[in-house]
Amino acid sequence: MKALGIDVGSLTTKAVILDDDGILASSIVSSGDEAELSAKAALEQTLNQAGLSFDDNLYIISTGVGGKSISFSQQQKALTTCLARGSHYLFPSVRMTIEMGAESSTIIKVNERGRLSDWANQDKCAAGSGIFLQQMAKLMEMSLADMAQLSFKAKSKADISSTCAVFAESEVISHVHRDPPTPREEIVAGIYFSVVSRIMSLCKRVGIEKDVAVTGGVALNSGLVRILEEEIGFGVMVPDIPQIAAALGAALVARENIEKGIK
Amino acid sequence: MIVAGIDIGSRAAKAVVLNDGSIISSVICDTGPESVKTSYRTIEAALNGTGLSLDDIQYSVATGYGRVLVPFANENVSEISCHARGINWYSSSVRTILDMGGQDCKAINCDANGRVTNFIMNDKCAGGTGRFLEMIAEVLNIPLEEIGDLALESKTAIPFNTICAVFAKSEAISFLRQGVAKRDILAGLNEAIATRCLNLLRRISLEKEFSITGGIAKNKGMVAKLKEAVGLEPLLAEDPQIIGALGAALFAEERCKGIGTREELKVHYGYTDGTGDYFITIDTARCDGCGECVPACPSGIFEMVGDDNGQPKAKVKEAVRKKLAFLCPGFHSCSRNHEVNCHSVCQQDAISHTW
Numbered sequence: 001m002k003a004l005g006i007d008v009g010s011l012t013t014k015a016v017i018l019d020d021d022g023i024l025a026s027s028i029v030s031s032g033d034e035a036e037l038s039a040k041a042a043l044e045q046t047l048n049q050a051g052l053s054f055d056d057n058l059y060i061i062s063t064g065v066g067g068k069s070i071s072f073s074q075q076q077k078a079l080t081t082c083l084a085r086g087s088h089y090l091f092p093s094v095r096m097t098i099e100m101g102a103e104s105s106t107i108i109k110v111n112e113r114g115r116l117s118d119w120a121n122q123d124k125c126a127a128g129s130g131i132f133l134q135q136m137a138k139l140m141e142m143s144l145a146d147m148a149q150l151s152f153k154a155k156s157k158a159d160i161s162s163t164c165a166v167f168a169e170s171e172v173i174s175h176v177h178r179d180p181p182t183p184r185e186e187i188v189a190g191i192y193f194s195v196v197s198r199i200m201s202l203c204k205r206v207g208i209e210k211d212v213a214v215t216g217g218v219a220l221n222s223g224l225v226r227i228l229e230e231e232i233g234f235g236v237m238v239p240d241i242p243q244i245a246a247a248l249g250a251a252l253v254a255r256e257n258i259e260k261g262i263k
Numbered sequence: 264m265i266v267a268g269i270d271i272g273s274r275a276a277k278a279v280v281l282n283d284g285s286i287i288s289s290v291i292c293d294t295g296p297e298s299v300k301t302s303y304r305t306i307e308a309a310l311n312g313t314g315l316s317l318d319d320i321q322y323s324v325a326t327g328y329g330r331v332l333v334p335f336a337n338e339n340v341s342e343i344s345c346h347a348r349g350i351n352w353y354s355s356s357v358r359t360i361l362d363m364g365g366q367d368c369k370a371i372n373c374d375a376n377g378r379v380t381n382f383i384m385n386d387k388c389a390g391g392t393g394r395f396l397e398m399i400a401e402v403l404n405i406p407l408e409e410i411g412d413l414a415l416e417s418k419t420a421i422p423f424n425t426i427c428a429v430f431a432k433s434e435a436i437s438f439l440r441q442g443v444a445k446r447d448i449l450a451g452l453n454e455a456i457a458t459r460c461l462n463l464l465r466r467i468s469l470e471k472e473f474s475i476t477g478g479i480a481k482n483k484g485m486v487a488k489l490k491e492a493v494g495l496e497p498l499l500a501e502d503p504q505i506i507g508a509l510g511a512a513l514f515a516e517e518r519c520k521g522i523g524t525r526e527e528l529k530v531h532y533g534y535t536d537g538t539g540d541y542f543i544t545i546d547t548a549r550c551d552g553c554g555e556c557v558p559a560c561p562s563g564i565f566e567m568v569g570d571d572n573g574q575p576k577a578k579v580k581e582a583v584r585k586k587l588a589f590l591c592p593g594f595h596s597c598s599r600n601h602e603v604n605c606h607s608v609c610q611q612d613a614i615s616h617t618w
Contacts, residue, residue: 033440103430125388126429135429166389166398166428167366177296 001057001258002050005082005250006042006073008035008066011102011130012217014247015042017050018255025049026244035066039073059258061250065103074263077253079246080108080119086249087213088114090239095209098199098228098236099245100218102130107202109209120205126165128198130218135165136191139172140184144221151188151223158182158190168194192224196231203232212236215245264519267320268511269306270342271329274365274393275478276301277508278309280320281516288313289505294365298332306335322519324511328366338518338548341574343371343382345510350474351377352513353500358470361460361489361497362507363479365393370463372470377510381467390426391456393478396485398428399452402435403445410449414484417450426455453485457492464493474498476506532579533587533617541588542617543579549613550576559608561601562590577614593618 003018013031017024027045031038039062047053062073063082070076079099087097088110099106104123111117126132137144160171172191175182195218212232214225219242229236239245270277272294280288290309295301302325306317317335325336326345333339342362350357351373360371367386373379389395400407421443425431431452438448473495479485480503490497500506533542543564552575556565564583567575583590591597594616597604605614 033437103433124425124430125427129429131429131433161387163387164389164428166394167387 001059002052003251003255003258004043004046004058004060005247005252005254006039006060006062006067006070007064007079007082007244007247007250008039008062008070009064009101010066010104012243013038013042013064013066014244015039015046016244016247016251017046017052018248018251023248026241026247028241028243031066035069036071038066039070043072059254061254061257063246063250074254075257077250079106080116080121082246082249082253083108083215084110084116084249085114085252086245086247087215089248089252090245091211091213091237093211094213094237095211096203096206097213097215097245098203098219100130100195100199100214100216102134102217105129105199105202105216107199107206109206118206120202122198122202127163127168128195129165130216132165132168133191133195133218133221133224135169136172139169140176140187142188147188147191148221148223150185151192152185152226154183154185154189156186156189157193158186160187160190160194188223189227192221192227195224196228199228200231208232210234213245214238215242217243219243264516265315265319265321266512266515266519267306267309267323268345268508268513268515269302269309269323269325269327269333269336270345270505270508270511271298271302271305271325271327271333272342272365272478272507273328273367274397275504276305276327276329277505278305279505279508279512280309280313280315281512284516286509289502289508291504294329298329299334301329302333302335322515324515324518326507326511337515340511340514340548342507343369343384344379345507345514346476347371347373347379347510348377348513349506349508349510350476350500351375352509353506354472354474354498356472357474357498359464359467359473361464361473361475363391363393363460363475363477363485365478368392368460368463370460370467372467377513383463383466385463388426389428390431391459392428395428395431395456396452396479396482398432399435399449402432403439403448405445411482411484411486413446414449414453414482415487417444417446417484419447420450420454421447423451423455426459431455449484450488453482453488454492456485457488460489461492469493469495471495472498474500474503476500476503478504480504530578532584534585536588540617541591541593543587543591544615544617545577545579546611546613546615547576549611551611551613552576553610555608555610556605556614559603560591560605561597564590565605588618591616 005016007014016026029042060073062070106121109118292305325333326342330339362369369384372381531542568578570576
């Protein structure tokens with residue numbers, strides 16, 4: 001029996017297959033309007049990679065915003081639980097994980113056994129989210145990767161409010177059109193800082209504890225992670241594929257369930 | 264007597280011209296990127312067809328978020344005061360105003376004379392602002408003017424999980440894909456906005472005589488949902504969008520007549536005793552809140568405090584008001600001994616002494 005985890009996020013759907021030695025295959029596909037279809041697409045792609053098929057004996061656990069509406073999963077788990085499991089597996093010393101997704105930010109604290117001890121979450125406002133970064137990249141006519149590279153050159157940062165994504169957009173436009181225009185790297189640093197300050201206020205709600213891991217698609221922005229490190233005051237750990245941490249956690253729970261004989 | 268009020272908002276610029284207390288012209292223009300140009304364009308549009316020119320205007324007051332960039336205005340007044348004054352002209356019974364503008368939303372209490380008694384503002388989130396409705400109209404591909412009427416046709420409003428403009432937009436798109444009727448999406452959004460406005464109104468005192476001003480008050484679907492949420496019939500002005508500019512024009516008229524002149528905006532701190540008058544006067548219309556006077560005063564009698572509208576203004580510290588003459592030697596002797604003092608640093612010339 002193979003353990004499978006599927007994380008249906010608002011922007012992408014992630015799937016991970018585990019065997020006894022570790023991750024067998026993983027995939028990331030973009031989420032459509034229907035969670036079920038996105039989950040199927042991610043599942044198929046992962047199974048193909050692993051040389052398996054839907055008919056094989058699978059134990060599937062789904063999580064994420066669309067995790068509840070998956071008909072073919074054996075169980076649904078909360079994102080926080082899966083994140084705790086996933087980040088503990090990736091970095092056993094982790095006590096706190098910052099998951100920065102497309103539409104939500106989740107902070108979890110884990111104990112030495114990898115169990116969830118506290119969490120905080122923000123999904124009501126686009127400021128500080130991955131969608132916000134994407135919008136800003138579009139506005140600056142840059143790729144997210146170029147933005148990250150550019151931000152390393154910044155000596156100071158433009159003042160961009162962190163309270164509303166829509167208003168921040170007008171602030172960025174006025175920085176671009178200012179005479180003389182604010183250097184692009186400073187604008188990017190300002191954008192990153194506005195996201196980081198949102199995350200920091202969420203972190204402070206649960207209390208910052210070492211070691212810290214950063215997961216979710218936003219963690220791919222190295223420039224943002226650097227500013228986060230500056231604010232938090234120490235280095236953070238970023239997995240190789242930060243997006244799949246929660247799906248991995250779901251697969252880990254699935255593997256435990258198989259071992260325990262839970263159906 | 265010709266006076267004008269001009270309201271440079273974040274999305275629209277409004278002007279009202281009054282002749283002896285009656286409106287002879289009013290206009291609504293788009294706000295351009297340059298406020299100075301916008302202000303000239305707006306006032307010229309308002310004067311167009313009246314046979315008047317800018318020189319004929321005896322006094323003009325500017326308000327709105329771009330009010331400091333109106334070169335021809337004699338004075339600036341905050342939009343909160345202007346909305347209260349403007350609605351009072353239509354109906355002096357109004358005590359609660361909900362001003363729904365392009366980029367912010369305000370709840371205001373005022374008295375029978377149109378003076379602000381309390382207010383609260385939300386300008387930190389685009390949810391529920393005019394900007395938000397513009398975004399939604401664009402997504403639904405419906406002209407902004409029509410979304411109000413369309414929402415009225417809805418029988419079942421779709422509940423929205425969020426008021427965040429960015430998330431609501433993507434939620435609306437996904438509803439559209441699922442084939443939900445546009446009118447139901449609009450009604451759902453209006454409902455979400457109305458709930459948020461009600462929360463704002465509850466923070467001030469929500470009185471029965473209630474009015475809605477600003478551009479969104481023209482959106483019938485929104486007004487209907489607000490009426491439902493608040494449970495009160497709003498008293499709407501003929502054109503709720505020009506209320507701020509009208510209020511500014513009414514202030515201009517008062518200044519011209521010499522009633523409630525700038526003197527009213529001057530705050531006097533101090534006292535009279537047997538030896539003379541000891542007052543420090545701060546002209547709050549002039550004070551730009553720079554804060555220079557606080558460190559400049561050798562006796563440290565000033566402090567910066569937010570006024571009714573949240574703007575920082577210089578004030579004389581409460582603790583020293585009753586012993587002012589002992590701490591402050593007065594303008595002349597202070598200037599002799601100190602090169603830097605409140606008068607020398609105040610660029611706006613907003614501070615004066617009686618001794």
